[in-house]
Amino acid sequence: MYHLSFSSPQGYLDIAEDDGKIVSLIWLDGSDDLHRDETPLLLECKKQILEYFQGQRQNFDKLPLNPKGTSFQKNVWESLYHIPYGELKTYGDIAREVGSVARAVGGACGANPIPIIIPCHRIIAENKGLGGFSGGKGTSSKLELLALEGVKIFEENQPSLPGL
Template sequence: MPATPLRRIVQSHTTSPLGDVLLAATEQGLAGVWFVQGQRHMPDSSQWTTDEAHPTLLAAAQQLQDYFSGQRHNFDLPVQPAWGTPFQRAVWQALQRIPYGRISTYADIARDIGNPKAVRAVGAAIGQNPHTIIVPCHRVLGANGSLTGFAGGVDRKQHLLAHEATHA
């Protein structure tokens, strides 16, 4: 995932019950959230500056801690991916409309964005979601209720769904 060259990306790390998390931000907002280990579609962060005091990154770390402690159901962060096609961004916006503790399907998301035949493309876009947990791609299941892919790993997806079911 190449970053938009006009945007300077800064990074920091936080911990979670599911492993260490990489956070990234631009001046416009939160650029991404990924598990450090076992995450597919990780960006190359080697050229990013570390800024542990960046306000958006501090807020993201705190809100993730609140989420995992069961105190937060919704994230209040300026989500601004530094990459993604218009189609991907539409899918990622649709994911944000799935309520805490609820699930959806790939077909539901395709219908939500006005493209009901694009189920496979929706799945691919969800797999590229740069905001793990914050943009809740873990709430999307296969049509038969199966825990299909999750870039952070199906075990993590299962944990996140169980966590939300417990705290809903």
Template sequence: MPHLTLHSPLGEITVFEEDGRIVALDFGRGAGVAEATPLLARARRQLDAYFDDPRSAFDLPLAPAGTAFQRKVWDEMLAIPPGRTRRYGEIAAALGSSARAVGGACGANPIPIIIPCHRVVGSGALGGYSGGEGADTKRYLLAHEHADAPLLAAPAH
């Protein structure tokens, strides 16, 4: 599968393409030989632009593998603008589901950052993040976007 690894403030991230659509973004270096297709080069430019200015929009064809419910949750996430957050419960109410199910869909998101699951937070807690360094990565992305989340401070140890 064509993929391209790029450097970011979060370390290396790898973007994967299949049939002319972005299908995954993983933290770390992809295995095998990288292939810089025109779409992957475009994804690199847009990710670089996002890390330079979080108001930059992504305009990439996406094909995340998931259930119909997961895709509905991911569509809700795509509607959250940079610097804004929504609660798991708000998305659940919009979809007639539960906050736990929304959290599961967030954790299953195969294209983090581009499908901004980091913009979904808990009620009274930041919530988890399945990529990179977990909650620290989520905090970084929200702070980078100057998000409206009041929960960005790391917990005291």
């Protein structure tokens, strides 16, 4: 397995490639060793992620993905992958698409090994609550990603969210 770590607006990220496919994207806490495997795929993935953060890219393309998970999780991630840039769906929306319940979809979102590219940050609760986010600084990272995409969201019990 090959890894490439790099600085992003949300801190250091690490992408992993196995057998010619992207298998994970994680936030590093700063104390982790940085990896510098510069394969063509990892370099292309890094380029596309940085373009996304710069507002120059709305879709990740030509990136072969192979997230490891159960068949249910993979079905959920496939649905997430097709949510357009700047749009939101609810956990319930995805549950109806895959024939399940919102709580199970939330679990699959939390287990998503390739966030940002598989955009679990575009999922919110039925009541317009933010829900969770397993990457970076949790929901604050989710809010940053949504703001980057121009999404305005109203979090329950808050009159408005800063910067949105």
